[in-house]
Amino acid sequence: MPPKIPDLGKIKQLIPPLSAEMHKGQAGRIGIVGGSEDYTGAPYFSGISCMKLGADLCHIFCEPGAGTVIKGYSPDLIVHPYLRTSQHIKESNLSPKDIVDNVTGVFSRLHVLVVGPGLSRDSVMLESAKSIIEKAKEKNMAIVIDADGLFLVQNHPETVQNYQKAVLTPNVVEFKRLCEAMKLKFDDSERDTMAQKLSNAFGGVTIVQKGSNDLISNGKEVLLCDAEGGLKRMGGQGDILSGVIATFLAWGKGYEDGVWKHSGTLESKEISLLAAWSGCRIVRECAKRAFEKHGRAVLTSHLLEEIGPSYASLFEK
Secondary structure (H helix, E strand, C coil): CCCECCCHHHHHCCCCCCCCCCCCCCCCEEEEECCCCCCCHHHHHHHHHHHHHCCCEEEEECCHHHHHHHHHHCCCCEEECCCCCHHHHHHHCCCHHHHHHHHHCCHHHCCEEEECCCCCCCHHHHHHHHHHHHHHHHCCCEEEECCHHHHHHHHCHHHCCCCCCEEECCCHHHHHHHHHHCCCCCCHHHHHHHHHHHHHHCCCCEEEECCCCEEEECCCCEEEECCCCCCCCCCCHHHHHHHHHHHHHHHHHHHHHCCCCCCCCCCHHHHHHHHHHHHHHHHHHHHHHHHHHHHHHCCHHHHHCCHHHHHHHHHCC
16 A cells, blocks of 8 residues: 555644643643753754644753753753763762653653653663653653664664554664664665554554655554655754654643543544654645745754744644
8 A cells, every 4th residue: 555645634633722721731741851961952952842833841851961051942941950871870879760760750740752862872871761761651651762762772672662652753874773673674665665564563663764755654554744845954853853743642642531622533543643744744844944944054943933834834724
């Protein structure tokens, strides 16, 4: 079956109404696990994208050096400097278990977790993230995994194996490495089927295969996002994507919980697939609009200002 483009009417069912009857937090509470001394922009881009799309609250869990910087980027983000690198854990008198307990102690305030933006490949940071993912699975929480989180999954596929509320967002290089980890031979001539094969190898997790066209699969269906984007690739666009997908997943949680009145015609198994496609579509629209304005000088931060207009043009017509 060839990849298809979903019905926007279906996706619109996931979007909560702007209503005086809803209270703070019901339109999405998201946690970002990432942010190290060298990488402070990635978790910021992911977190602020959640807020600009329409999530109510975003918590960022990072190491202290990153936390001070991210707090300076925006007062809209709640920053918890709970993570530690292998260098700093000895100075902190914290155990790896203490780090994980501090992060998971906030889980009751979250709907969705994003793991990876700016995480680094430090051994303690990766091991902490692995344990945090395991705890999120116990809570049946939707998880988006990107960047260094994918490096973790590449080396420990069991971390997300068979967890169908996980969404992986690999770029071209990351996708090939995940295929190698799952003993799949990557064949570019069969690109339209590779996302589905990788999803099945992972037991039905949602795969977002980023590229000139994005292919999204849960192992059963394959969706295509081939909308026009920008003509310049900068670091950070994938972080925006992870935040936008997370917001749609949080809305999906509200949909399942009946936070607002709706028809109830969407099935739970459709939510991750539709959320991932929606994220791809919005980010492509943002990239197109930002590039049209700035051309070669476009920056990832320019895309942030296009999230609201892109959402409105796609989903509020």
